[in-house]
Amino acid sequence: MNKRSGIETKKRILEASMDVFSRKGYAAANIREIAKTAQISIGTIYIYFKNKEELYQNLIENKKKELTDRIVAMSPGKKSASEALKEFIRVHLEYAVRHREFILLHIREHGFSFGIEKKRAFFNQQIEIIERIIKNGIKSGEFRKSNSVDVARIIMATLRGIILTIALDNVNIKPEALSDFILCALLKKEYGKK
Amino acid sequence: MNKRSGIETKKRILEASMDVFSRKGYAAANIREIAKTAQISIGTIYIYFKNKEELYQNLIENKKKELTDRIVAMSPGKKSASEALKEFIRVHLEYAVRHREFILLHIREHGFSFGIEKKRAFFNQQIEIIERIIKNGIKSGEFRKSNSVDVARIIMATLRGIILTIALDNVNIKPEALSDFILCALLKKEYGKK
Amino acid sequence: MNKRSGIETKKRILEASMDVFSRKGYAAANIREIAKTAQISIGTIYIYFKNKEELYQNLIENKKKELTDRIVAMSPGKKSASEALKEFIRVHLEYAVRHREFILLHIREHGFSFGIEKKRAFFNQQIEIIERIIKNGIKSGEFRKSNSVDVARIIMATLRGIILTIALDNVNIKPEALSDFILCALLKKEYGKK
Amino acid sequence: MNKRSGIETKKRILEASMDVFSRKGYAAANIREIAKTAQISIGTIYIYFKNKEELYQNLIENKKKELTDRIVAMSPGKKSASEALKEFIRVHLEYAVRHREFILLHIREHGFSFGIEKKRAFFNQQIEIIERIIKNGIKSGEFRKSNSVDVARIIMATLRGIILTIALDNVNIKPEALSDFILCALLKKEYGKK
């Protein structure tokens, strides 16, 4: 019955949950193991979270907010389209490396009863950001002409695939290699040697 | 009580399993529901499969073989590298559309206790196929020079992302659009208008 | 895994439930003990009853029906009011002796979330039966004049008290003694020596 | 944190307990709710009472004493047997109306692991009081001859039934109506019109 601050305890629970949920998935994860991992008792979890699902939801919302905040924080300044795209890619891949666990969990549980609509909204929002970058690039003559919606969708899917690969296979893919590949497909003139 | 051939019954079970496993995931799926969906009794499932895990494994192996067979069947004939890559992409995307359920299931349960190594082997094999195509393209002067391993890995990840997107969001992405995008990045001369 | 007929098993569960619920009350009763008493496994209970509450409800309904059927079966023939009242009392007391457990349980849990209205309806119906007997007795000159509603209510309460006493204290009260007492209060002329 | 006298706090706990125990029964009542109702913390309850059972016991004893004191306080003076019985009935019914909650609780939990013997002793004591009144009435020629033990038992059971009815159905039964009914059965000469 160690006395810890409530915030500390809640944080421990969330961390342990992340660990267990991402390893086992929602259904196979069990509260006993989360408690053990967090080195607290079972009952304590229920002081901070109403039940298993609410704990899970809380986790998801927390992490999603982190990513969203990062992307929103991307300075929209006077960068070229190439620079903007590179940064967009870099932020996403960095997030993937840092939040491998969460991504695994999220991919796994997508399609679950809760949160489908929100998820799609998130991706559509991301696609719009890419689309805007591409349109700017085309307008400024930096990128070759193309159907910006289709291309944005493909780039987002590519990013998703890379993130998935990083998360699942724990492989390291350099953001630059990906940027180079994508820019090759977008730039008007041949893309220079690195 | 119905008299059915053993093969027919086994097929019914596998189909029902696919349905239930892909909707609920491995852990949340339950045998009773599978039996109900297959319109057979619980006990019958245990005649054909030792237990839940073996049923699941069987399902996975079956479906994976289907894909592998398709790819192996791709005539390795005298196609140009571009043609070969286009066909590779087309086969994968077609498979994604046709086996949405399986992909969802597979993504979800990847990272499970069983089958990780096999999975990685499968992807590495695919990457090697792409790499060979790229190398051929470079040798024949069709593709620009590049680090074929890195590029192959990116293309495979891209494909994975597209497949994921198709499966999760039930979005339709035309193989040609993807091929165009990738070829833009690979071809020596500017890629022609569609 | 003895094979018993479903009906047999259900009966065993209901009997064990009666035993445990009436000894412990609804909240303190536990499924494990019921299963043990019925000499079946925990899971089996959930084959026959959705959950603890439904099991309890089933029990109550079953027993209540038994009493109601008995009373309805009382031949309304050409008896004097005294005879009718005597029989009414006798049926109730007999039921009390035979269903001690159920009465204990029912008294205990009355006022619970479920079934209050039905219960009151049942008692009001009983009161009406008594009232009719009294009215007949007064009309025929057998009973002295009185407010039949008030008296019926008192008689019903008395009966309830006797039943309670029988159930709680396991005391034997002879129906005749009670009938005599009540008839003393109702009859016009002095009630004869037994 | 509030500074209250210990006695005040204890009283608050007992009142809250009465409320919660009588609404939920012993097993379903919970300490957290009692603490909340009493507007004190959980821990404080354990300063004043060793545990849940002791709190419950204390409650019961307190209330029982109130009733006993009242009855003992009934002046045994030079009343006629009728008067004595009327007063006995009146005191009991008044108590029932004023302590509805307690009666509900008591009925509910009778038969519990603790206190059965004490309970029976209490009722036997009450029966003896009635018996004495009846004997006096017979001796003085006020009441007709009867088996005073049997009649006392019936009267006590009747009283119990009335109290139960008052408590459960929240019905109001006038003590006079009950006295009249009972006296009809006891008195030698016909009992006058109200």
Place this chain on the structure above:
DNA sequence: TATGAATGAGGGTTCATTCAT
């Protein structure tokens, strides 16, 4: 005294698996 976060035994319930029919 008073507090309320922490504990963990124990309750209700589910479900993969078995086996008599």
Place this chain on the structure above:
DNA sequence: CATGAATGAACCCTCATTCAT
């Protein structure tokens, strides 16, 4: 082969009780 009632380990969750503050 086929059935589905029976089993019981293991799950999620509650709550009486403790104790550091």
